[in-house]
Amino acid sequence: MNDSPAEQRAVKRAGIRATAAFLGLLALAVLRQSHAPMIGVYLCTGLVMLAGLPIVIRTVRTLSRKPTPTFDLLVVLITAGCLFLHMWLEASLFVVLALLTDVLNAGIAAHAGSHLLTFAAAETRRLRVKRGAEAMEVAPDGLQPGDVVMVEQGMSIPADGVVAGGLGEIMEASLTGESAYRQAAPGSKVLAGSLLQSGTLNVRVDKVGQDTAMAKVHQLVARAARSPSRLQGLLDRFAGVYVTLVLGLGVLVFLFAGQVEFSMTRIPLRAALARALLVMLAFTPFAIILLGPLSTYLALLRAARRGVVFKSVRWLEKLASVRNLVLDKTGTLTYARPAVHEIKLFAASSEKELLSAAMFVERQSSHPVARAIQEHARAFDLEEDVPERFLEFEGGGAAAMKGERHIKVGALWFMEDGREIPADVSAWLQEKEQQGYSMVMVADRTRILGGFALEDQVREDARQVLEDIRRMGVRRILLLTGDNPTVAERVRQALGLDDAMAECMPDKKIQCILNERSRHGPTAMVGDGINDAPALAAADTGLAMGALGSDAALAAAGIALLENNLDGLREAFAASRRVAWIWRIGLGMILLVDFSLAAWAFFAPMTPVQGILMQMLLVGLTLLLCLRAWLD
Structure with a gap:
């Protein structure tokens, strides 16, 4: 997918205007230093102002639709004030800064998502x-x-x-x-x-x-990268108030500086206007305008390259506030495939003998239980014995025969062919079934050779990932599963979870999510995105795991974890926390610098060039801070 032609043209036009303005600024600086005739200064300033004309047009159109002060209006008024005071270089420098901000914003909007995934x-x-x-x-x-x-x-x-x-x-x-x-x-x-x-x-x-x-x-x-952030929405809603306050502050400074001054002597009105412009310049919002879009875009870009897709910036922001995490068991905390947990010998004399008999049958099967036994048997040096006949029975097991050798592998009922089931076999089966294990027995013509207790294996990295997420501020982690309470408690203890809810059907999962939200605050739910879709929708934030290639999974939650592992879950939380941190630090830094510049402009002889250069430095620091959303 490529950017739309309209967006490409917008970026190109913004780049051309910024380049023209920058060249005009360089020429103006050279002419000022060489004391060239003023006609050259006027021409260079005119070139820069012409490049910035779209900002004026945009301001007029916005005010004609809704007469509310905007950031563009603040830029236009400060530039007009500089021109009125014949501060040609300062006006040009300020316009170049505004155009560079426009280029960055246009580039973010146009290229959102275009470099994330390629063919x-x-x-x-x-x-x-x-x-x-x-x-x-x-x-x-x-x-x-x-x-x-x-x-x-x-x-x-x-x-x-x-x-x-x-x-x-x-x-x-x-x-x-x-x-x-x-x-x-x-x-x-x-x-x-x-x-x-x-x-x-x-x-x-x-x-x-x-x-x-x-x-x-x-x-x-791409849609997520173009969606507005909460910070951007806040700026949009309060832009009128902000600009009005800055303009009001400028008027107060003009009146105070022109009439009172600390020496109680008046200063020229032009000097008072220059001081008012400097104070207003200190609060120009270029850095704040860039902070939200750039940090979220880089965070979304990084997350997408690591297999995490946020459907909008809203989900990135909401995940940052989550303090409670609810996880489905099967396929999320486990691999959703059986693994051998325990082997029990009955008539077989050794584990190798039992596995040899089981593999005589299971080597021919592709059933998940057969694969689990095959995986366990790899550690043993077993001779391959190919049966003459192989039969597989749906829901029961399989049998293989070669000469006088007849072996069965499967559930207990599959063994009940007239033989007597020993008491110790029945007792072991009952014990393990109560503990939630799946049972598979192995028998020859007359004897029960042994059995396998299988379980859905917990992911090796699950505990470490959940500990990392706790360190990011999640206070409570809950397990939801349709398994019996014994299995739920075993998984809870293995992973150090706070609680576990067993025998949860979809309606019960929804109720659990709603209870968590009411008792413990913002709650995220992680599931497979299909069977858990109602619970994902009920949570404040839903994360669909292993969503790649499934339309239902991609539609089920606000965040899609494309890879079927828990690394994506950790990356999603890290991205949300990282962006929240950038916003807090960024806003604090910008406000501190703005108020410091305002104090400098009012109490000390700061020049307009110094003020604009400080704003450029602030924009540069903001760009560096936003890179933290991309870097580890």
Whole structure:
């Protein structure tokens, strides 16, 4: 996606005006130093004023629609006052500062989101495509759903789709911020913008252009970067009051300096006007105007590159006030896949014997339970034994046979084929099921060899991430889960959470969220963005985890965590806290400098050039402070 032509033209025009004004200012400074004829001074000043004419036009249009003082009006009046006092260099310098602020604001508005996500090489080369029975070359914007496009090593995948042929490794860092490789094989889903690091893929296109996951994320980020911040809204609402106060202060200074003075002797009216202009100049809001948009834009840019998408600046601001965090368990704090927690031996003489029997069956299966047992068995040097027959039963388990060797793996009822279930087996099963584990038994023709207790594995980094979030100011962390109380309490203790609510259906989750908000204040909810959508909507701030590629997930919450890990959650909180800190420090710094300049202008002989240069320095310090939103 590119910036709109109108926005590009606006930035170009603002840049041309600022450049012309700056050149005119340089020429004026040279002429002043060389004591050149005044005609040259007038011409250079006229060039600068001509470049600043759009500010005057904008002011007149605004006042014609709504007669309320604006920041532009303050700029116009200060410039007019400088011209009236024949302060040509000062007036030109002030206009250049105003135009530079315009350029920065226009650039932020125009380029919001345009550099966050790119299609890289896919945009610059023609693609080999098979469309029906016909092979052809097309440009990336010529792709259609149903096309099969060949993607070679080093190319970016140009559209969302499914691998129809080939093998390769892809990296989705441009989408998720995660620099990890993923295997792509026939049937694998791939997303536009992913980079093929090795291999060759034939991708059947599902979505193109604006319908791809990458384009939708791009649109969300661009829309967020253009949305007004709370600071900007505050400035917009109180601009009239602020400008009126500054103008009123200028009038008071003019009257006081012209009539009273500390020596009780009057000073010339021109000197009194100059002093009033200096005091007004001290409160010009260029730095404040830049503080909000630039800091939030850089924060959104940084977050998006790390796989966190704020749908608007409002969500960035609201997350900064959150002090209570509610998390769904499955898929959020856990991997949403089973892992072996405990092995129990019955008739088997060793763990290796039990695993050998289980792998005789599970090596043939792709069921999540089978994968968990396969993963656990990797630590053992087991001989591979291929069965002659393999049968898989939905909801029960699987069986494999080879000669006289018959092995079953599955639930207890799958073992009840006329054999007697020993009491110790039944007791162990009952104990572990009460604790919330999923049970899988292994048996041969006559004996129960042993069993596996499986659980949804807690993410390794979950505790550390939550501790980091606590250090950012979150006071209370609560777990919501549909599991039984034993499982909920086990996860709560493992992660050091404050509370856990078990057996929560969607309606109960909503009630829990509402209770947290009423008792403990602003509350954020983290879930998968689909099953937890009602609870996400009920929270002050909803964060959808693993939202990439899911329209429902991207629509479910104010913040989308694209990667399916907790790093994005930590980054989201860090971004919100960082921007809030920048605003507090920035406003304090700006007000301190403004009042210091005003005191300097009133009590000491500060020149207009010195005042404008100090404002330029303040703008520079504000830019450096805003860079803190980008840096670690």
